[in-house]
Amino acid sequence: MIRxxxxxxxxxxxxxxxxxxxxxxxxxxxxxxxxxxxxxxxxCGMGICQECRVCIDGRRRLACVTLIxxxxxxxxxx
Amino acid sequence: MNExxxxxxxxxxxxxxxxxxxxxxxAADHGISVVVIDDNPAPGGQIWRGGPRVNLPPRARALRERxxxxxxxxxxxxxxxxxxxxxxxxxxEREHDAGVIDYHRLLLCTGARERLLPxxxxxxxxxxxxxxxxxxxxxxxxxxxxxxxxxxxxPLLLACAATVRAQRGRLVALAEQAPWSELAxxxxxxxxxxxxxxxxxxxxxxxxxxxxxxxxxxxxxRLEAVVIESLGERREIACDRLACGFGLVANTELAQLxxxxxxxxxxxxxxxxxxxVAGVYAAGECTGPGGSELALIEGRIAGLAAADQYPLAAAxxxxxxxxxxxxAQLEQHFALDSSRLPPRRATTLVCRCEEVxxxxxxxxxxxxRAKLASRxxxxxxxxxxxxxxxxxxxxxxxxxxxxxxSPARIDSLLLGGxxxxxx
Numbered sequence: 436m437i438r439x440x441x442x443x444x445x446x447x448x449x450x451x452x453x454x455x456x457x458x459x460x461x462x463x464x465x466x467x468x469x470x471x472x473x474x475x476x477x478x479c480g481m482g483i484c485q486e487c488r489v490c491i492d493g494r495r496r497l498a499c500v501t502l503i504x505x506x507x508x509x510x511x512x513x
Numbered sequence: 514m515n516e517x518x519x520x521x522x523x524x525x526x527x528x529x530x531x532x533x534x535x536x537x538x539x540a541a542d543h544g545i546s547v548v549v550i551d552d553n554p555a556p557g558g559q560i561w562r563g564g565p566r567v568n569l570p571p572r573a574r575a576l577r578e579r580x581x582x583x584x585x586x587x588x589x590x591x592x593x594x595x596x597x598x599x600x601x602x603x604x605x606e607r608e609h610d611a612g613v614i615d616y617h618r619l620l621l622c623t624g625a626r627e628r629l630l631p632x633x634x635x636x637x638x639x640x641x642x643x644x645x646x647x648x649x650x651x652x653x654x655x656x657x658x659x660x661x662x663x664x665x666x667x668p669l670l671l672a673c674a675a676t677v678r679a680q681r682g683r684l685v686a687l688a689e690q691a692p693w694s695e696l697a698x699x700x701x702x703x704x705x706x707x708x709x710x711x712x713x714x715x716x717x718x719x720x721x722x723x724x725x726x727x728x729x730x731x732x733x734x735r736l737e738a739v740v741i742e743s744l745g746e747r748r749e750i751a752c753d754r755l756a757c758g759f760g761l762v763a764n765t766e767l768a769q770l771x772x773x774x775x776x777x778x779x780x781x782x783x784x785x786x787x788x789x790v791a792g793v794y795a796a797g798e799c800t801g802p803g804g805s806e807l808a809l810i811e812g813r814i815a816g817l818a819a820a821d822q823y824p825l826a827a828a829x830x831x832x833x834x835x836x837x838x839x840x841a842q843l844e845q846h847f848a849l850d851s852s853r854l855p856p857r858r859a860t861t862l863v864c865r866c867e868e869v870x871x872x873x874x875x876x877x878x879x880x881x882r883a884k885l886a887s888r889x890x891x892x893x894x895x896x897x898x899x900x901x902x903x904x905x906x907x908x909x910x911x912x913x914x915x916x917x918x919s920p921a922r923i924d925s926l927l928l929g930g931x932x933x934x935x936x
Contacts, residue, residue, distance in 0.1 A: 448653065449565045449653065450565070451563070451564055451565040451653065452564075452565055452652060452653035453554075453564070453649070453652030453653060455649055455652055455654070456649060456652045456653035456654040456655075457653070459649070459654050459655070460653070460654075460655065464638050464639070465638050469636070469868060470868055471868075473636070473734070474638050474734055474735070475636060475638065475865070476638035476639070476641075477641065477645070477649060478629075478640070478641055478642060478645060478865070478898075479626065479627065479629065479641070479642050479644075479645045479898070480641060480642060480644065480645030480646065480647070480648030480649045480652075481553075481559055481626065481642075481644065481645065481648050482552050482553070483626045483894065483897045483898065484629075484865065484894050484897065484898050485866065485892075485893035485894040485897075485919075485920070486865060486894075488893060494608065495920070496608065499645075499648065499649065499652065500552060500553055500554060500591065501554070501591070501608075502554045
């Protein structure tokens with residue numbers, strides 16, 4: 436099992452889980468907010484649409500093509 | 514993962530799906546050194562994607578094991594192509610670094626993506642692509658007990674439904690736009706591909722409805738229901754997720770950047786899977802979507818051709834033709850009928866990144882004008898989603914791509930430029 440920090444909250448999930456699945460496992464699958472502040476969530480699931488962009492350890496990454504790592508810090512983006 | 518990126522190779526393959534893996538195996542068998550770059554964390558492509566909840570078919574496991582043990586193979590996963598700064602060179606980026614790779618020959622196995630068409634409510638969390646939902650489930654998303662609607666067109670809808678069932682999700686709708694007459698004649702043709710007939714029977718679902726039209730997705734902050742029209746009757750169906758997809762479109766951006774000619778359905782190739790650019794080959798769904806069987810054979814032919822094994826490649830051409838015929842059947846029977854596509858509403862967002870509505874786009878005559886006036890296609894996805902949608906909605910030819918092919922870090926871009934200046 437792997438422990439990551441999502442917006443300051445700890446989450447423990449199986450190895451091999453994608454960050455996109457981790458967002459959903461937190462109970463709120465949104466990854467970013469649109470220009471009006473409405474939530475957007477992973478859409479294409481395969482690294483094309485860029486809707487799932489989040490900040491991972493300080494870098495902008497796509498949640499759907501990134502696997503969770505021990506101690507990883509994930510922050511939803513605006 | 515922290516191993517340094519390779520600097521050069523004889524054969525560089527972009528994409529580690531069925532075509533890329535088959536090609537790497539075929540070329541390595543003839544002593545060619547191969548580098549494979551792939552944007553996913555592990556090989557398999559979209560169809561043979563691994564994950565915590567995945568039971569891959571034996572054929573996929575066997576190929577992946579063989580591929581990963583190839584002598585001389587260097588696999589760079591989670592690596593994206595950013596640019597082709599000079600001939601026979603690609604600029605690539607990973608999470609922590611970037612580099613340029615020089616190649617003698619290049620094989621594009623960049624696959625296909627779902628055609629995602631706009632409809633009211635499609636930006637609500639809970640709405641995904643059909644293949645997108647499969648990918649998310651394989652990545653560990655739990656759908657147990659959730660009510661799931663699936664809508665759009667093509668066999669991917671049935672595959673998605675099977676994934677949902679296997680994960681104990683509750684399928685509440687499975688709406689296909691093609692009419693029963695087309696589905697019946699498609700099924701009648703399947704005796705020519707017995708494995709596909711068996712698969713069709715295995716995937717059959719009592720929820721399947723033909724001639725159905727997805728009208729809209731409803732919800733405030735998240736998806737709450739979907740409206741589907743079947744036989745002239747509109748029904749609102751409460752659901753937790755909606756997976757939608759309207760067939761596949763080839764990923765041709767890198768090929769276009771390299772100057773490769775395109776055909777009607779994807780990258781144009783000859784009998785050796787060679788593109789119009791010398792030394793550049795293409796195989797699999799990026800040459801026209803047709804399924805994993807076709808991708809595997811095209812990959813082998815391309816790998817053999819890149820290793821100058823032309824007689825061996827030629828021996829596979831009949832098998833390729835058999836699966837090309839299957840691809841043609843798919844295209845014919847699941848052709849999109851505009852009367853059964855989601856209704857056009859002026860307020861529906863088409864460009865999800867820049868939030869451009871259908872109404873704003875309708876006032877323009879082509880993609881270029883629409884882009885200049887509205888910023889459509891200028892956001893993070895660089896038109897990957899909305900250009901395919903506007904091609905369907907307005908008949909606008911997809912725009913030629915420009916580097917960087919996906920959002921990249923400034924240090925990666927500098928690396929591509931610096932190498933160019935130095936030499």
